[in-house]
Amino acid sequence: MFNLNELNELTHHLSRLQYLSEAIAVDIGLKHDEIMKVGIAAFFHDFGKLLIDQNILNAKRKLTLDEFEHIKQHVTKGSTLLSSIGLNAELIDIISQHHEDYDGSGYPLGLKGENIDIKARIIRIADFYDSLRYKRPYRDKLSEKQALEIMRSEKHKLDPYIFEIFVNCTLKKINYSNQYHLIESKKLIESYV
Numbered sequence: 001m002f003n004l005n006e007l008n009e010l011t012h013h014l015s016r017l018q019y020l021s022e023a024i025a026v027d028i029g030l031k032h033d034e035i036m037k038v039g040i041a042a043f044f045h046d047f048g049k050l051l052i053d054q055n056i057l058n059a060k061r062k063l064t065l066d067e068f069e070h071i072k073q074h075v076t077k078g079s080t081l082l083s084s085i086g087l088n089a090e091l092i093d094i095i096s097q098h099h100e101d102y103d104g105s106g107y108p109l110g111l112k113g114e115n116i117d118i119k120a121r122i123i124r125i126a127d128f129y130d131s132l133r134y135k136r137p138y139r140d141k142l143s144e145k146q147a148l149e150i151m152r153s154e155k156h157k158l159d160p161y162i163f164e165i166f167v168n169c170t171l172k173k174i175n176y177s178n179q180y181h182l183i184e185s186k187k188l189i190e191s192y193v
């Protein structure tokens with residue numbers, strides 16, 4: 001049985017990611033269809049977490065290596081689940097690459113640089129930022145400044161061009177909070193339709 005508060009946090013994370021990823025996609029100049037794919041993939045990217053042991057996922061302590069390996073499986077489990085219900089193959093590819101890192105240190109495949117779909121590279125940056133800005137079971141939320149400091153210290157994991165646009169363009173104009181992201185998302189969609 002899922003805990004409602006934890007489920008609520010996951011669904012808000014997915015909604016914010018859809019909004020933030022679409023905003024970055026607009027700023028780097030992707031075409032309408034590609035922006036739509038980024039948004040849909042961002043919304044579904046962590047569905048695999050529903051198939052992970054919730055006690056491990058929400059543990060308020062440092063995880064063991066085995067537990068971390070279990071959580072990493074949310075990527076392949078999610079892709080398999082979404083594929084089984086008919087989500088299209090291109091979206092599954094993006095979702096299955098959302099934890100790949102630009103320097104090749106990510107998972108599950110260790111893809112590198114432009115071998116990672118540009119849409120997954122966008123979601124990776126949005127996901128990294130959002131996970132720092134919001135409370136996690138093991139730490140409090142961080143400010144924009146603190147989040148960016150951490151991202152800069154690990155920038156080798158991120159597409160440098162997309163990260164620059166994200167910091168200097170997207171972050172300067174979005175209204176990033178749970179109260180506003182749905183309204184902002186609607187405005188954003190209307191602006192590019």
Ligand SMILES: [Fe+2]
Pocket residue numbers: 045046074098099
């Ligand atoms: Fe994830």
